[in-house]
Amino acid sequence: MFRTQQRGVAAYAKVGTETGVFDASPHRLILMLFDGALAALANARLQMRAGDVAGKGASISKAIAIIDDGLKASLDVSVGGETAANLYSLYEYMSHQLLLANLRNNPAMLEEVRGLLAELRAAWETIGNIPATAGTEVPA
Numbered sequence: 001m002f003r004t005q006q007r008g009v010a011a012y013a014k015v016g017t018e019t020g021v022f023d024a025s026p027h028r029l030i031l032m033l034f035d036g037a038l039a040a041l042a043n044a045r046l047q048m049r050a051g052d053v054a055g056k057g058a059s060i061s062k063a064i065a066i067i068d069d070g071l072k073a074s075l076d077v078s079v080g081g082e083t084a085a086n087l088y089s090l091y092e093y094m095s096h097q098l099l100l101a102n103l104r105n106n107p108a109m110l111e112e113v114r115g116l117l118a119e120l121r122a123a124w125e126t127i128g129n130i131p132a133t134a135g136t137e138v139p140a
Contacts, residue, residue: 027128033070034121037063041098041114048107060102063113064095090116 024032044059072091077084094113101109 027124030071030074030124031121031128033066033074034117034124037066037071037117038114038121040066041110041117044102045107045110045114048105048110056105057102060098060110064098067091067095067098067117087120090120 040059040063044056044063047055047059068091072088072095075084075088075091077088080087094116097109097113100106101113
């Protein structure tokens with residue numbers, strides 16, 4: 001009975017997440033990617049401490065996939081110029097550090113990437129709070 005209830009809760013959570021994705025603005029989708037990567041790293045840190053090698057590997061792989069297939073893939077260097085190119089390089093660095101963190105079982109490397117992602121997420125959230133008319137003059 002408990003397993004059936006657990007599956008129902010998991011299905012409900014999945015539907016809620018999928019609905020959130022369908023209803024989200026492009027800006028919100030990027031925030032969701034940051035949140036997913038940060039959650040995966042939090043899980044990896046706990047699994048690393050608990051000695052759960054398989055779980056740690058899966059969580060780190062999930063974070064890498066979010067960074068590579070989500071955040072990095074969303075960049076358009078032809079439009080974003082130097083900023084997009086720098087972010088691309090930073091995402092490459094993060095993925096590499098996570099791979100090494102997994103191989104070396106190094107929580108400090110996980111923390112470094114978590115800190116970088118948290119800073120980027122905060123900046124991205126701030127950008128979303130700036131009105132579209134910021135920087136333009138409004139007639140008196």
